[in-house]
Amino acid sequence: MQILRALEMGMCFGVRDALAVVDRLPTPATVTIHGELVHNREVLALLDRRGFARSPEAGREVPTTPVVLVTAHGISDQERQRLVAAGKQVVDTTCPLVRKAHEAAQQLAAEGRRVIVIGRANHVEVRGLVEDLADPLVVAGLADVATWPQAKLGIVCQTTTQVEVAECLIAAIVAQNRHADVRHIDTICSPTKARIEALLALLPSIDRLVVVGGHESNNCKQLVLRGEHFGVRTFHVEHVRELQREWFDDAQAVGLTAGTSTLPRTIEEVHGWLSRLGAERRGRSA
Numbered sequence: 001m002q003i004l005r006a007l008e009m010g011m012c013f014g015v016r017d018a019l020a021v022v023d024r025l026p027t028p029a030t031v032t033i034h035g036e037l038v039h040n041r042e043v044l045a046l047l048d049r050r051g052f053a054r055s056p057e058a059g060r061e062v063p064t065t066p067v068v069l070v071t072a073h074g075i076s077d078q079e080r081q082r083l084v085a086a087g088k089q090v091v092d093t094t095c096p097l098v099r100k101a102h103e104a105a106q107q108l109a110a111e112g113r114r115v116i117v118i119g120r121a122n123h124v125e126v127r128g129l130v131e132d133l134a135d136p137l138v139v140a141g142l143a144d145v146a147t148w149p150q151a152k153l154g155i156v157c158q159t160t161t162q163v164e165v166a167e168c169l170i171a172a173i174v175a176q177n178r179h180a181d182v183r184h185i186d187t188i189c190s191p192t193k194a195r196i197e198a199l200l201a202l203l204p205s206i207d208r209l210v211v212v213g214g215h216e217s218n219n220c221k222q223l224v225l226r227g228e229h230f231g232v233r234t235f236h237v238e239h240v241r242e243l244q245r246e247w248f249d250d251a252q253a254v255g256l257t258a259g260t261s262t263l264p265r266t267i268e269e270v271h272g273w274l275s276r277l278g279a280e281r282r283g284r285s286a
């Protein structure tokens with residue numbers, strides 16, 4: 001049984017840099033992590049053990065600690081001002097690619113366009129994007145697409161949106177708003193695209209796929225869907241403990257990939273487990 005790793009996988013620079021800032025904070029008990037830092041329970045448990053407070057719902061209440069850490073998903077300027085006005089020291093780890101999405105949305109608004117955000121309305125990044133916009137629209141699927149009266153529309157995407165989903169929704173928006181001038185700025189982040197492309201390159205060579213990362217992680221779910229659509233038996237695990245030997249009965253080649261918030265250590269633990277299983281089977285058949 002061969003183990004084939006996707007050429008691009010695992011933690012993106014945005015999450016890695018945010019975690020590095022968190023690691024350097026000297027007094028965790030004085031800091032609230034505002035909005036979920038990563039969709040990875042292992043990382044969140046580590047932060048809890050270090051003593052950080054967490055307010056997963058950024059924008060609901062001003063945290064009580066003197067220091068507030070803005071996560072890689074970012075927040076709205078309105079929310080940032082609210083924290084500063086409340087006397088909080090803001091440590092900002094917003095990913096530069098999320099900042100670009102905010103700039104793109106503001107640019108479209110400045111052109112007089114009603115801004116449409118393709119993404120999940122309840123996702124922290126999307127909430128941050130729309131809070132600074134007048135009369136924004138959020139489109140999660142085809143059911144949300146309508147004919148709007150504005151003559152100018154602008155489209156941006158949540159950074160982790162699947163390219164095909166974005167293309168399908170943009171085409172539907174254009175088709176239903178032929179009266180309007182529609183401009184789209186591509187805000188899907190390059191690490192997300194690279195992980196998908198690397199997986200697509202791997203899929204023809206494997207008969208099992210293991211996706212490592214948080215069960216709530218949007219980009220892990222996308223990786224799982226790609227495997228399943230390709231017809232490869234796909235397993236999504238958050239931790240090595242979830243792996244089951246029988247999943248790999250008769251497997252010839254197991255592909256390995258991981259989401260953008262998965263710790264390198266977790267990937268290596270899963271790889272080690274698979275390698276040991278492969279070696280054991282080779283030993284038995286020798």
Ligand code: SF4
Nearest residue numbers: 012014095097159189
């Ligand atoms: S997934 Fe993309 S946008 Fe989000 S933190 Fe990582 S690099 Fe930044």
